[in-house]
Amino acid sequence: MIQYVDLHTHSSASDGTLTPTQLVNSAQAAGLVGLALTDHDSGNGLLEAQAQSRKIGLRFVPGIEISAEYPHPGTMHILGYYIDPVSPGLKRMSDILLEGRNNRNPRIIARLNELGCRITLQQVQDIARRGSVDGRATVIGRPHIAQAMVEAGCVSSVKQAFDVYLGSTGAAYFDKERLTPRQAIECIHAAGGLAVLAHPVQLRTGNPAELQNVIANLVDAQLDGIEVWHSDHRPQDSQLFLEFARRYNLVVTGGSDFHGTPKPDIALGLGRQNVRVPVEYLDRLEQAWKQRRERESVKVPI
């Protein structure tokens, strides 16, 4: 019998709704044998998820998801796998990323106020804090702002909040400062992890040649892998990404991008299209990580 894993999930340490413990328990209840937690910009949920996974006997990969600089209207997210939850490298990276958010969020809220939607940063922080790992709201994102807008009656749904205000063409959109793709990969490596290009469809490259160019540049910047299966991918997308993985000798990953209630159509372990990721991809990811670690440890400083 084939066993399955989910290598892309979010908890209440970022904008997911399940706590790390609940997420790990849900993964086991869904019949999965392995899980990666990949919260946006933060490793705050990793130790809790790791402890719970040990307790119930689930294979666990400590991860992160970083937004890198990329031209509009695309977005580039880079996943970090097997990052060390207590490394100074992780702390440095998330401090930089959280500062980018803390500079952006008040600007969005100020614009919303100008537009007549009266919400406060305090309300948004309270929403992010509900069910957060230790009662602290560290990663505050647009989904939390959208929720505050719904609760204040400014919009009727999170979707409407994004469509009209918060999305990249919305009236209250501000970008946050980001790392360049090269910096993001370097930070992930400095935190002990492997860097994997997330959901390449979201790059919105016009054609396969353009996509190949982006991937070749990332490979030059030491990218380790590519996410082939994801809730936003059609079968033909995954097929193309698999070909690029072979061409550039990249490790292949897949995951649902589960968030809980904010994305109710995405099921843990199944995603939007009932695509499951066999455990052999977790085996290969782990192997690639061990190989990289060995390579790095034999490097002699010049």
Ligand code: AMP
């Ligand atoms: P942020 O990290 O604060 O820039 O917000 C990004 C989060 O907003 C991600 O989890 C996205 O999935 C979510 N998001 C982006 N666009 C939409 C949308 N149109 N509807 C719902 N969620 C969205």
Ligand code: ZN
């Ligand atoms: Zn998210």
Ligand code: FE
């Ligand atoms: Fe993403």
Ligand code: FE
């Ligand atoms: Fe994600």
